[in-house]
Amino acid sequence: MKFDTVVLGAGIVGVSVAVHLQKRGRQVALIDRKLPGNETSFGNAGLIQREGVYPYAFPRDLGTLLRYARNQSPDVRYHADAMLKTAPFLWQYWRNSHPARHAQIAKSYSTLIEHCVSEHRALAAAAGASALLRPIGWIKVFRSDAAQEAEMRLAQQWHREYGVAFETLDPARLQQMEPDLDTHLRGGLRYPESDSVSDPNALVTAYAKYFAALGGRFFFGDADTFREGWQVDTEAGTVKADSAVVALGPWSDRVSSRLGYRVPLAVKRGYHMHYAARENARLNHPVLDVENGYLLAPMARGIRLTTGAEIARRDAAKTPTQLAAVEPIARTLFPLGERLDREPWMGGRPCTPDMMPVIGPAKRHAGLWFAFGHAHHGLTLGPITGRLIAEMMTGEPTVVNPQPFSVERF
Template sequence: MKFDAIVLGAGIVGVSVAVHLQRRGRTVALVDRKLPGSETSFGNAGLIQREGVYPYAFPRSARKLLLYARNRGADVRYHASAMPKLAPFLMRYWWHSQRQRHADIARVYATLIEHSVSEHRALAEVAGATGLLRRNGWIKIFRTPAMRDQELRTIEQWHREFGVSYEALDAAGLYALEPHLASGLIGALRYTDADSVSDPQALVRAYARYFESLGGRVFVGDADTLAPQWHVNTREGPVKARSVVVAMGPWSDRISSIFGYNLPLAVKRGYHMHYASDPCTQLSHPVLDAESGFMITPMARGIRLTTGVELGLRDSAKTPVQLAAVEPVARKLFPLGPRLDDEPWMGCRPCTPDMLPIIGPAPRRSGLWFAFGHAHHGLTLGPVTGRLLAEMMTGEETICDPTPFGVERFAL
């Protein structure tokens, strides 16, 4: 079975790459060990963050660092046993998070983020999936004036620099939008340019069905069998192509290292749980409780509670202590019903120390391409990444300058 390209990884990034290549006349085999959207793309808060121009930085203040060092925070926890291995990555992450360096990164990052919503909407339209997108933004709530004022200063800066739109809500405005939230909140920000998704896995699978309708093929296969130039084993037999794209999220370094690319990729682990909701109550927006470190999102399955960051090794056992810590707080914020999942879901966000994804060709290996490292914004940036990489692979004019996302920025 011969194709023009093999895409390894059927999450939102891999599916989007496959779609855009197929639309440009390439024959594409999409290969994954599971069905599309079954791994990291399954478990997230469902946000398409047009406002997310500043990627999530490492805390720099001494107060924050001391707080997190105690390892009791709701938003960030760590595995002490993993710290020796993660320390080099975290030091580089901390370095890139310095204020001016972070601002420089944001100017590059914004060239992708600005197309996030429009590229999703365009793809959802042709895939018949617009019903999965909500166009009413998302909300960050405030319990204290200090947090409110700090976040207002930040969003005003983002508005000046990047044109990010927002709505500042007082308590009355917040409860007009979300009347079933707990009393006592003093206000909120609504990020008006963002979209949200009622079922991220269903969205990825809708994009995958559209890919198949264009003539693309989806295979269950083993990426570890990849060999130049290029072939990989699947249940239906070996698949061959002139080019291969590694879009395997947190597992991408396993393949890149085989071919000599020792990239600084680490993971931020996260958890979610679904809850039934009272038919007499309604949640209309994703709601972030920034001071308590969790988000609740209305999903097709129920209300999804997602946690903050857990720093640990990708394949170590689940430790959902953050979920246990924030669930009582979430129940006070919104009337959650019983748990609907047998156990908490856990996923891993693939992260680079400079907070930028890796998108582009691999030097020294003809036909090898990378598309991974999107951290918290994999769902947000999937379609624009797919378009950018497909344009690069087919020699078209690109939607933005791909140079800052090249793998060459790391010492190889």
């Protein structure tokens, strides 16, 4: 079976790449071991973060580092047996999080973020999935004045540098917008230009169906069989293409390293669980408890509680201790009822040490392209990444400068 392009990975990034190439007349084969949207893209907070002009940095103040070192923090946990392997990555991540370097990274990163909402809305409209997007923004809430003041300074900085809109919520305004939240909160901060998604898996599935309607084909296959000549084995037989895009999220380095590319990719794992709401309580927005590092989001299945980051080997067994630690706290924030899932979901965020994704050609191999490493913003940046890759591959003018995202920077 011969195609113009084979896309490895059917998460939000791979599906978006496949759609944009198929729209431009390429015959595309999309390959994954599971149905589209059923790995990393299945479980997340459902945010399309227009405010996320600064990618998530490594903390640099001593107090936070000491708190994390005790491995009891609700927002970050680690597996001791993973620390030796990830230490070089964490060292580079820490260095790139220096305020001056972080600000330089934001200048490039923000060019992608600028288009995240508009590209999602355009793709959702074409796919008949606009009802899954909620143009209502999201809210950070605070239990202390100190946390609120620190977040306000960041919001003002992002507004000053990149025009990010925000709304300060005093306790009365917060109570008006979210009447079922804890009444003892000090206030909130709303980012109105960000969208949220009621079912991330359903959104990726809708984009994949649109890809099929355009004439694209999906195959179940194993990316470990991918080889030069851009061939990969699938349940329907061997697929061969003139070009290939690696969009395998946390597993991307299994292919890139085999081809000689040393991309420093690490994984931040995260968990989620759905809950019923007690006593007809209603959550109107996704809400982040800033001091405790978890987020509650209203989803089609129920109230989704998502955790912070767990530093562990990618394929290590689940250890949902963070979820167990934050669930009692979350119950004080909002009246959560019974658990709705049999067990916690777990997924991995693919991270680079400079906090920016890898988007562009693998220059030592003609026809090979990379689109991975989006960390916390995979859902946010999927459609704009798909457009950018498709523009580069077809020789169109690009919507943003792709050079900062090149694999050659490593």
